[in-house]
Amino acid sequence: SQELEQSPQSLIVQEGKNLTINCTSSKTLYGLYWYKQKYGEGLIFLMMLQKGGEEKSHEKITAKLDEKKQQSSLHITASQPSHAGIYLCGADLGGGADGLTFGKGTHLIIQP
Amino acid sequence: NAGVTQTPKFQVLKTGQSMTLQCAQDMNHNSMYWYRQDPGMGLRLIYYSASEGTTDKGEVPNGYNVSRLNKREFSLRLESAAPSQTSVYFCASSPGLFRSYNSPLHFGNGTRLTVT
Numbered sequence: 001s002q003e004l005e006q007s008p009q010s011l012i013v014q015e016g017k018n019l020t021i022n023c024t025s026s027k028t029l030y031g032l033y034w035y036k037q038k039y040g041e042g043l044i045f046l047m048m049l050q051k052g053g054e055e056k057s058h059e060k061i062t063a064k065l066d067e068k069k070q071q072s073s074l075h076i077t078a079s080q081p082s083h084a085g086i087y088l089c090g091a092d093l094g095g096g097a098d099g100l101t102f103g104k105g106t107h108l109i110i111q112p
Numbered sequence: 113n114a115g116v117t118q119t120p121k122f123q124v125l126k127t128g129q130s131m132t133l134q135c136a137q138d139m140n141h142n143s144m145y146w147y148r149q150d151p152g153m154g155l156r157l158i159y160y161s162a163s164e165g166t167t168d169k170g171e172v173p174n175g176y177n178v179s180r181l182n183k184r185e186f187s188l189r190l191e192s193a194a195p196s197q198t199s200v201y202f203c204a205s206s207p208g209l210f211r212s213y214n215s216p217l218h219f220g221n222g223t224r225l226t227v228t
Contacts, residue, residue, distance in 0.1 A: 033216055042116075042202060042221040050214070088155070090217075097157055097170045098209050099145050100217060104154040
C-alpha cells in the first residue's frame with residue numbers, strides 16, 4: 001500500500017479559483033516537503049513543514065501540517081496558468097534507506 | 113547556478129544493451145540520490161550515496177549499479193537493460209544525509225530512458 005497518499009490524483013480548475021491538495025501518511029510525520037514538477041522537467045522545491053500546526057506561504061500557495069491527522073494540505077488561492085503541473089509531497093517515513101518517500105502526485109490543470 | 117546536471121536527457125536502448133546515466137552537482141553537497149519515476153508509481157529511490165566512497169540500496173536497486181566517482185559525480189549504470197527499466201530517472205543531492213540535515217533534496221531535470 002502507498003505510504004503517502006495524495007488526493008485528488010488530478011484536478012482541473014478554472015483560472016482564478018481556489019484549490020486544495022491533500023497528502024496523508026500511513027506513518028507518523030516528522031516533516032513534510034512539497035515539490036512542483038512541470039511536465040517534462042525536474043522537481044522544484046516549494047516548502048518544508050517540520051512542526052505540527054506549522055503553516056507556510058509562498059506567493060499564493062499555502063501549506064499546513066497536521067501531525068495528529070498525519071496529513072498536510074496545499075492550498076492555492078486565485079489559481080493562475082503558471083500553477084499548472086504535478087504537485088508531489090515527500091516525507092521521511094523511516095525505514096532503512098535515507099531520502100524522501102514521495103506520493104504519486106496530483107496533476108493540476110488550470111483552464112482559462 | 114547549474115545545480116544538478118544530468119546527461120543524457122533522452123536515451124533509447126535495446127533490450128540487453130548497457131548504459132551509464134551521469135549526474136553532477138556543483139553545490140558541494142555530500143549526499144546524492146537516484147530516483148526513478150513511473151506513471152502510477154510515483155518516485156522511487158534506487159540508490160543513494162551518503163558521502164564520497166559510500167553507496168547504499170534504496171527501494172528498487174535490482175538491475176542497477178552506481179558509482180560515486182568523486183564528491184561531485186554519481187553515476188547510475190544499467191548493465192543489461194530491460195523494458196521494465198523504461199522510466200524517467202532523476203538525480204538529487206543534499207548537503208548531507210537527509211535524516212541528519214533535514215534539508216530539501218535538489219533535483220536534476222531527469223533522463224528519459226526507453227528500452228525496446
